[in-house]
Amino acid sequence: MKKVFIYDTTLRDGTQAEGVSVSVEDKLRITEKLDDFGIHYIEGGWPGSNPKDDEYFKKVKNLRLKNAKIAAFGSTRRAYLRVEDDPLIQNLIKAETPVITIFGKAWDMHVTEALKTTLENNLEMVYDTVRYLKAHTDEVVFIGEHFFDGYKSNPDYAYAVMKTAQEAGADFLVLADTNGGTLPIEIESIIKQVKEKGLDGKLGIHAHNDSDTAVWNSITAVLNGAVQVHGTINGFGERCGNANLCSIIPNLSLKLGYETIPEESIRRLKELSNFVADIVNLPVPKNMPFVGDSAFAHKGGVHASAVLKNPKLYEHINPELVGNRRKILVSDLAGKSNIIYKARELGIEIDEKDPRITELVQEIKRLENYGYHYEAAEASLELLIRKHLGMLKKYFDLDAYRVLIARRYTDKEPVSEATVRIKIDNHYEHTASLGYGPVNALDRALKKALVEIYPSLSEVELIDYKVRIINESAGTAAKIRVLVESKDRERKWGTVGVSDNVIEASWQAVVDSFIYKLVKDGV
Structure with missing residues (x-):
């Protein structure tokens, strides 16, 4: 069984996604989770680029990692400096990681227009940097940035960049589709060509997803000899993201028979996906293959x-x-x-x-x-099933409710007050409560009326509230669906209400939420 090394760049490339910001502690928690999962390489960041990454590389040394090697990321030396005089290179060494990953330009246009140097000098930059770093760390991973675009522009030069890195001692030669525009058929053709030309080092692939082919580009590279795959958990990354390791790993291991992550760890793939998503505050799309809630x-x-x-x-x-x-x-x-x-x-x-x-x-x-929608409100669905089958206890009856919204000229904000009158057996409870808006007031008033009889309802907290107009063409007379998410100390659940009145729809959803809590508590 051929082994493929999984190289995770969630902490570096993944954090370049729009809207992502993680603390040092967040990065350390993700590092431990990735290591426990069985990831082989974890790219921690770019030493010297910001204080957060510098602190991370200091603290990560204290973690007792079992599986992963930490990699520091950076670039080749600058065109106008000797490698030993370049502070960026010295920062990589000071990080004291077992692996250093550097990228060098493999596209001639980038060399002349972005770096403003000669093609020959760029090759010297690649050679000097890899050679120098190889003397200061265990492994050097070289990424040919924009390799595939560079190869399509000037195949001889792109090849020369990778061959130079190989001759300088790079342990892995990673071919990058940095702009994400290369298709799988091109990946296969180009890899075959560079191998025929004599690039016989250990190859890797670093794919971006701008053409929605990053996963298949990565798999195609492996099928053609790559032994290291770069990607991020959930495909997080700049623009359209990076290759999604949550799809690459099961495809390689479960379908193609490659050795990647231990099988028992792959059984925790969804857990890892959700963990990272929670930390970076980017939800996992429901339709994401393998790990999304709707995948099966x-x-x-x-x-x-x-x-x-x-x-x-x-x-x-x-x-x-x-x-x-x-x-x-x-x-x-x-x-x-x-x-x-x-x-x-x-x-x-x-x-x-x-x-x-x-x-x-x-x-x-x-x-x-x-207008009801039970896919997002399984608690209401359960109550409906139980009620239809005669398995739902009658906890209380509504006698009346009223919601008042008023704003006097002295008020900065409108005042919301709800009054609720309910019947439990032959006993009536009549309560009122103020709230931050009419729904919150209604929620508080109902809870106030019930909590003495059902004390566990004090644990219920409404944490999300969504309103959707169902038949938009009806204008202000349209039906409204309200979805409410609630939680207690142990669980979360969703309920739904539908009416042409938003308060009534909200009442239905809130009542279902309380009744569901009582059912689950066995009251």
Whole structure:
């Protein structure tokens, strides 16, 4: 089994994504997670470029890493300095990492227009830097920046850059598609050509995703002899991102038989994906292959029915191999199989022959047609199933609610007050509460009315609130869907309400949220 080394650049290239900012502690936490996962190389940053990276390289030495080698990243020496006199090169050495990664220009146009130097001098810069660094660290990884564009422009020169790095002692020769515009067929052709010309060092690939081909470009390079793959978790990176390691690793290991990350670690791939996403505050797209929440979700009734018989009918791998899970969605496309699977997933015992299931399917279709959306509100779905099957306790009845919004000329902001009157058995509770807006006031008033009878409701916190107009053409008379996300000390859940009145829709979602909490607490 051929081994492919996984080189992660989330902490350097990944943090160049728009909207990403991480602290030193964030970088250290991600480093430990990547190491525990089994990543071979972790690029920590560019020493000397900013105080944050300098502090990282000091602190990372204290981590007890088991699998990964830390790499410091930088460039070749500058055209007007000797390598030993260039502070940028000295910063790389001062980082004291077992691996130093440098990039050099492999596109003649970049040499003459960006660096403003000669093609020959650029080759000397590459040779001097690799040779010098090789004497000060265990491994040197050389990245031929813009290699593929450079090869298409001037193949002899791009090849000469990589060959020079090889002759200077680089341990890995990484071919970079820096602008992300190269297609897999070009990757294959060019790699074959440079190998035929005599580039026989250990090759790597560093692909960007501007043409949406970074993953397949990386795999194509491996199929043609590359033994090191650069990428980021979730494909985070500048512009359209880097090659996504969350797709590359399972494709190489599970489908092509290469040795990358240990199999038991790959089963934690989704966990790693979510961890990094939470740290950098960029959500994982639901439709991201392998690790997205929808990667193994089945909505159509025919699909769901088939998957229940044999998952291979509609799944390319077992989701558990990457730490994901199968999801059967319930919507207006649902069939009986969707409901049966979803009920069992929610822990509800259900008889497949129960005639009420067919009625439940029709009711869900009717409600979805009205505007309800259960894919994002599984708590409301569970309550609907339980209620239809006679398995939902009556916790309270609404007698009345009222919401008042007023602003006097002395008020800086409008004042929201909600009044709620509910009936529990034969007892009435009548409460009022102020809030930051009408929904918050309603939430507080209802909780105030219920908490003495159901104390655990004090733990419920509304953490997200979304409003969507369903039939926009109706203007101000349009129906409104409200999605509410709530949490307690242990779990999060989503509920939904629909009405032509935003307060009523919000009330429905909030009530469902409280009832779901009581159901889960076994009250």
